[in-house]
Structure formats: structure tokens, C-alpha cells
Amino acid sequence: MKVGFIGTGSMGTVLIESFIRSGAIRPSAVVAANRSHEKAVRLAARYPGLTAAGSNGEVAAACDLVFLCVRPLSFKSVIDEIKPYITADQIVISITSPVLLKHLESALPCKVAKVIPSITNEVQSGAALCIYGERMNGEDRTSLERLLSPISKPIRVAESYTRVTSDISSCGPAFLAYFVQKLIDAAVQVAGMPREEATRLASETLLGTGKLLNEGGYTPESLRQRVAVPGGIIEAGLELMERELETTFVRLLQATHAKYDEDVEKIDQLFFGSIID
Ligand SMILES: NC(=O)C1=CN([C@@H]2O[C@H](COP(=O)(O)OP(=O)(O)OC[C@H]3O[C@@H](n4cnc5c(N)ncnc54)[C@H](O)[C@@H]3O)[C@@H](O)[C@H]2O)C=CC1
Numbered sequence: 001m002k003v004g005f006i007g008t009g010s011m012g013t014v015l016i017e018s019f020i021r022s023g024a025i026r027p028s029a030v031v032a033a034n035r036s037h038e039k040a041v042r043l044a045a046r047y048p049g050l051t052a053a054g055s056n057g058e059v060a061a062a063c064d065l066v067f068l069c070v071r072p073l074s075f076k077s078v079i080d081e082i083k084p085y086i087t088a089d090q091i092v093i094s095i096t097s098p099v100l101l102k103h104l105e106s107a108l109p110c111k112v113a114k115v116i117p118s119i120t121n122e123v124q125s126g127a128a129l130c131i132y133g134e135r136m137n138g139e140d141r142t143s144l145e146r147l148l149s150p151i152s153k154p155i156r157v158a159e160s161y162t163r164v165t166s167d168i169s170s171c172g173p174a175f176l177a178y179f180v181q182k183l184i185d186a187a188v189q190v191a192g193m194p195r196e197e198a199t200r201l202a203s204e205t206l207l208g209t210g211k212l213l214n215e216g217g218y219t220p221e222s223l224r225q226r227v228a229v230p231g232g233i234i235e236a237g238l239e240l241m242e243r244e245l246e247t248t249f250v251r252l253l254q255a256t257h258a259k260y261d262e263d264v265e266k267i268d269q270l271f272f273g274s275i276i277d
């Protein structure tokens with residue numbers, strides 16, 4: 001089986017490198033193209049056997065499965081380019097949420113899916129959100145999830161939950177990193193702690209907290225209750241966060257959803273020439 005990647009920017013590269021490093025795909029089974037060809041050529045130099053294709057059409061013609069790893073507003077032109085080479089038995093996958101199954105299904109004659117990866121897949125953890133078009137049969141779904149398993153936990157989601165699940169899974173690493181960064185900044189500012197030391201400590205804490213939530217039998221709520229002694233220091237901190245951040249996370253998701261709606265509207269216009277429901 002040949003696996004194609006169109007777009008070898010940040011996420012395309014994460015996927016290719018993670019698949020290869022985990023042994024899920026051999027370099028010789030990968031065909032990749034990028035608008036600036038040198039990026040694909042650099043990958044081919046790093047992974048002997050990998051093909052740096054000269055065009056997106058070449059990827060589509062050569063592969064059974066094609067991951068589209070470009071930004072949302074580039075999808076229409078990429079799909080127009082590859083369409084002449086696509087046949088009914090191929091699988092084309094969007095890795096971005098605002099390109100909807102209806103866009104892909106209306107524009108391509110093949111099986112389509114969305115797989116929303118996460119930077120956490122770089123260390124073979126975190127989720128890969130799987131959203132399937134109707135042309136993907138049970139066997140297609142299972143074999144795609146088998147391919148994703150060495151680098152992620154494939155999780156099937158309904159398309160209506162794409163946004164909120166990617167908020168947690170794909171945006172989550174950036175949101176949590178922001179929180180950690182602010183904690184480090186405060187340690188430096190309030191106590192003059194060396195930044196590197198605070199960073200190492202905060203990173204260990206995040207890792208340990210993740211383990212407690214995944215393997216230690218805790219929920220976020222039970223963990224908080226377990227460590228926050230009534231009237232104690234942690235409780236004083238939590239009370240402040242509760243006051244200051246009460247509406248922040250709802251507004252955070254409202255902001256990502258508003259941007260998503262904007263993108264979907266633009267993509268609707270590109271694919272259908274007008275907004276449709
Ligand atoms: N950054 C993240 O953590 C995640 C990103 N995604 C999705 O991945 C997609 C790509 O994002 P990034 O990799 O961060 O962006 P990026 O800008 O780093 O990569 C996009 C790549 O596509 C190439 N490209 C643009 N137009 C092209 C064309 N017509 N033909 C071939 N190549 C073309 C660009 O040269 C660039 O290398 C986005 O749609 C994003 O929503 C999904 C999950 C997580």
C-alpha cells in the first residue's frame with residue numbers, strides 16, 4: 001500500500017515522521033508533495049526510499065490513501081488538481097476540521113474521511129479523531145485505524161463534534177502549554193526562580209498529572225479534591241482561579257468555534273459558490 005501526503009508543513013511532517021519512526025509505514029511506501037518542492041525533497045533526503053513527488057497529481061495517481069495536509073482554504077484548489085487522478089477505491093483524508101465531509105464527497109468520486117491529528121502524535125500519544133464519510137466501509141475504517149494506532153489512539157467522533165473534540169485534542173496541547181508557560185513566568189517573576197529549572201519542574205508536573213488522570217484512576221475533580229486540603233494553600237490558589245477564570249474556558253471555546261464557523265463559510269463558498277446548510 002502506498003500512502004500519500006500533500007502538504008509537508010508542520011502537521012504533514014509530524015504525520016510522515018511519526019508513521020515512519022513508529023514502523024507503521026516504510027519510507028518506500030510514502031509519496032509526498034509540497035507547494036515548495038524543496039520541503040518534500042528534504043524529507044526524502046532524511047528518509048531514503050521516500051518519494052518526493054513533483055506534483056500533487058503524482059501523489060494522487062500513485063497512492064491508495066492520500067492525506068491532505070494543507071491549510072483549510074487551500075483544499076479546494078488541491079482537490080481540483082488531484083481529482084483527475086482519483087478513482088472510486090482510493091481513500092482521501094482531510095486533516096483539518098472545517099473542511100466537511102460534504103465538501104469532500106461532493107468534489108471527489110472516492111472514499112473520504114477526516115482524521116484530525118494532534119502534535120501529541122509526534123510522541124506516539126494523544127488522539128487521532130476519525131470522522132467517516134458514508135463511502136468508507138467497515139473494513140476501510142478498521143484498516144485506517146490500524147494504520148493510525150502506532151502513533152495515536154484513534155477515536156471515532158460524529159462530525160457534529162469535530163470542533164469541540166479538536167479543541168481538546170489538537171488545540172489542547174497549545175492551551176495547556178500556555179497555562180504551563182504562565183505558571184513558569186510567575187515563578188520567575190514572583191520568586192526569581194531560574195526559568196530552566198521552573199520549566200523542568202512544570203513539565204514533570206504536567207507529565208505526572210497526565211499519568212494520574214490516565215492510569216492513576218483520578219478524574220480532574222477527584223484529583224483536585226485529593227490534593228486541596230480545606231483551608232490550605234492549594235485551596236487558596238484554586239479559589240483565586242475560580243474567581244478569575246470562571247468564564248474563560250467557555251469563551252475560549254466560543255472563540256475557536258467562531259473561527260471555525262468563519263472558515264466553514266469560506267470553504268462553502270469555495271466548494272459550492274454560496275453558503276448552504
Ligand atoms: N498544527 C496543528 O497542531 C494541527 C493542524 N491541523 C491541520 O493541518 C493543516 C496543516 O497545518 P500546518 O501543517 O500547521 O500548516 P503549515 O502551513 O505548516 O503546512 C501547510 C503546508 O502545505 C503546503 N501547501 C500549501 N498549498 C499547497 C498546495 N496547493 N499543494 C501542496 N502543498 C501546499 C505549504 O507549503 C506548507 O508546507 C491545517 O489545515 C490544520 O488545520 C490539524 C491538526 C493539528
Ligand SMILES: O=C(O)[C@@H]1CCC=N1
Nearest residue numbers: 096097098166170171
Ligand atoms: O482543524 C483543526 O481543528 C485543527 C486544530 C488545530 C488546527 N487545526
